Amino acid sequence: MNGVELRKHRIQGFHQEPPRQLCIIGGGATGAGVALEAWIRGISFYWITSGDIGQGTSSRSTKLLHGGIRYLAQGEFSLVKEALRERQWMLKTYPNFCTKQRFILPAQNFRQAITYRLGLWWYDQKAGLPKNERHKYLNKEQFLKALPGFNGKAKKGLSYLDATFADQGFLSALWMQMDAHTPHVLNHIRVRGLKAAGNTWEIQGLDELDGAPFCLAANHVLNATGPESIKNLEEWGFSCPHRMVWSQGSHLLLKGNFMDWKQALVVPVNHGRVFFMVPWQNKWLAGTTEVVLNEFPKIPEPQKEEVQEILDSIEKYVGKKPNKEDILWQFSGIRPLVYLAGKSGKMASSISRKHLVLEHAPGVVSLLGGKWTIFRQMGEDGLKALFKEKLPPIIKDYPTLEPLPKIPKNKTKINAPFYKTCGAALFPDDLLFRRFSSGFEDILDYLNHREAWWSWWWPQAPQEEKRKEKERLTAYLFKALGDQGQPQD
Numbered sequence: 001m002n003g004v005e006l007r008k009h010r011i012q013g014f015h016q017e018p019p020r021q022l023c024i025i026g027g028g029a030t031g032a033g034v035a036l037e038a039w040i041r042g043i044s045f046y047w048i049t050s051g052d053i054g055q056g057t058s059s060r061s062t063k064l065l066h067g068g069i070r071y072l073a074q075g076e077f078s079l080v081k082e083a084l085r086e087r088q089w090m091l092k093t094y095p096n097f098c099t100k101q102r103f104i105l106p107a108q109n110f111r112q113a114i115t116y117r118l119g120l121w122w123y124d125q126k127a128g129l130p131k132n133e134r135h136k137y138l139n140k141e142q143f144l145k146a147l148p149g150f151n152g153k154a155k156k157g158l159s160y161l162d163a164t165f166a167d168q169g170f171l172s173a174l175w176m177q178m179d180a181h182t183p184h185v186l187n188h189i190r191v192r193g194l195k196a197a198g199n200t201w202e203i204q205g206l207d208e209l210d211g212a213p214f215c216l217a218a219n220h221v222l223n224a225t226g227p228e229s230i231k232n233l234e235e236w237g238f239s240c241p242h243r244m245v246w247s248q249g250s251h252l253l254l255k256g257n258f259m260d261w262k263q264a265l266v267v268p269v270n271h272g273r274v275f276f277m278v279p280w281q282n283k284w285l286a287g288t289t290e291v292v293l294n295e296f297p298k299i300p301e302p303q304k305e306e307v308q309e310i311l312d313s314i315e316k317y318v319g320k321k322p323n324k325e326d327i328l329w330q331f332s333g334i335r336p337l338v339y340l341a342g343k344s345g346k347m348a349s350s351i352s353r354k355h356l357v358l359e360h361a362p363g364v365v366s367l368l369g370g371k372w373t374i375f376r377q378m379g380e381d382g383l384k385a386l387f388k389e390k391l392p393p394i395i396k397d398y399p400t401l402e403p404l405p406k407i408p409k410n411k412t413k414i415n416a417p418f419y420k421t422c423g424a425a426l427f428p429d430d431l432l433f434r435r436f437s438s439g440f441e442d443i444l445d446y447l448n449h450r451e452a453w454w455s456w457w458w459p460q461a462p463q464e465e466k467r468k469e470k471e472r473l474t475a476y477l478f479k480a481l482g483d484q485g486q487p488q489d
């Protein structure tokens with residue numbers, strides 16, 4: 001059976017089964033938190049999503065597990081405390097997806113250094129860090145040793161600990177693991193409506209691949225559709241007093257040798273925002289921006305002004321502008337920010353990142369807003385609101401997850417069937433950029449010998465060139481995958 005047939009078979013199976021206890025709609029961080037918490041309680045569930053797993057905001061973040069020092073400045077102490085606890089949980093539970101990372105926060109003057117120290121003292125206390133991991137003051141010599149050539153005004157500052165993680169790699173591994181024994185997951189399904197049928201809910205939708213109607217039944221439904229949550233609720237016939245603000249943030253990914261800094265940089269910019277330069281997978285991730293959109297884009301793309309803003313910031317702090325060879329990739333994500341009913345006039349950067357749990361009908365709950373770092377807590381809160389006093393107790397450990405293998409170097413064939421067994425990888429994009437996204441450099445290795453490969457990755461390349469390069473890449477990789485491995489055979 002090929003990938004498409006396998007998937008159809010699965011859809012049929014889901015349709016004929018008796019209702020499971022839960023259906024999670026949305027294959028991003030929020031859905032992942034619910035799936036994990038349902039898993040350890042032995043709750044039977046489906047986890048379905050439009051597009052591919054992580055195709056939304058959750059593969060487009062700054063890849064930080066952090067308390068968020070800028071939220072401290074906004075007085076969001078409970079959010080920061082919760083995020084620090086969850087950061088530590090993630091480092092302990094899934095260390096193979098996380099990296100502890102020291103950040104430098106430059107201080108302009110003595111007063112600023114004292115204020116930062118106070119905040120970071122609290123930050124470290126709440127995270128329960130051992131002495132050797134707590135924040136440190138850096139004098140000029142230490143500062144420039146950590147950030148050689150730093151071009152900003154301040155040449156002293158604080159070094160403190162946070163973490164980075166493989167957002168998409170973690171999601172993909174979890175998605176596959178959830179499926180290892182029993183089919184749980186399905187992608188490329190768009191939910192269009194919920195219909196009450198006794199004490200169950202019919203989840204009705206469309207198969208995005210062929211437009212065929214889709215239906216399954218569950219006792220509880222959790223709406224984890226991120227920035228589209230409120231739009232979806234309204235389409236499904238529920239009302240929501242709040243409003244979603246679609247705030248786009250973009251990043252540039254630079255070559256690892258663009259600079260030789262030893263630590264990451266975080267600097268406050270305007271309107272309570274911060275600019276990051278973070279080492280990630282032997283490269284540098286620079287961002288981010290904040291642009292409010294009126295329409296929800298299918299695939300968000302960085303706007304020219306955003307790219308310029310990031311380039312200017314890089315030049316300001318690193319002292320040189322990246323050229324096109326230095327830039328490997330650019331991407332944007334949409335923050336799911338919730339404007340609470342009755343509150344207006346706030347800038348996107350000052351809208352709280354605290355999540356919201358809303359019950360719309362018995363057995364239907366939405367999780368709105370939030371952060372990647374607190375995804376597990378969001379999942380737990382969502383289940384508590386859904387199951388109330390009937391929430392099953394925890395009966396097993398969190399599943400063990402291994403990062404998915406990368407594209408093997410110097411091999412011409414990839415074990416694609418492994419990636420499509422759960423009907424998850426159907427398109428080259430699914431397979432390469434999401435299943436393998438943590439192996440981004442492997443894809444580049446594959447392409448390195450190819451003429452003009454960069455035109456696809458290079459942001460300013462004309463659309464037509466990008467399209468042609470993508471076709472060439474797809475054909476090349478399909479060949480490498482071998483006949484057996486073609487995701488759409």
Ligand SMILES: Cc1cc2nc3c(=O)[nH]c(=O)nc-3n(C[C@H](O)[C@H](O)[C@H](O)COP(=O)(O)OP(=O)(O)OC[C@H]3O[C@@H](n4cnc5c(N)ncnc54)[C@H](O)[C@@H]3O)c2cc1C
Pocket residue numbers: 025026027028029030031048049050051052053054055056057058059060061062063064065066189190191192224225226227228232247248249250288332333334335336369370371372373374
């Ligand atoms: C630029 C940027 C940087 C960020 N950096 C960080 C960071 O460093 N650390 C951090 O903790 N957080 C960060 N965040 C926040 C974090 O990424 C988000 O809060 C989180 O990823 C949101 O996850 P989600 O699952 O709610 O949404 P999504 O990831 O968007 O997932 C929702 C999914 O639902 C699916 N869906 C939508 N409608 C339907 C439907 N009708 N039927 C079926 N499926 C549907 C979508 O296809 C999508 O895949 C950042 C966000 C942005 C934008």
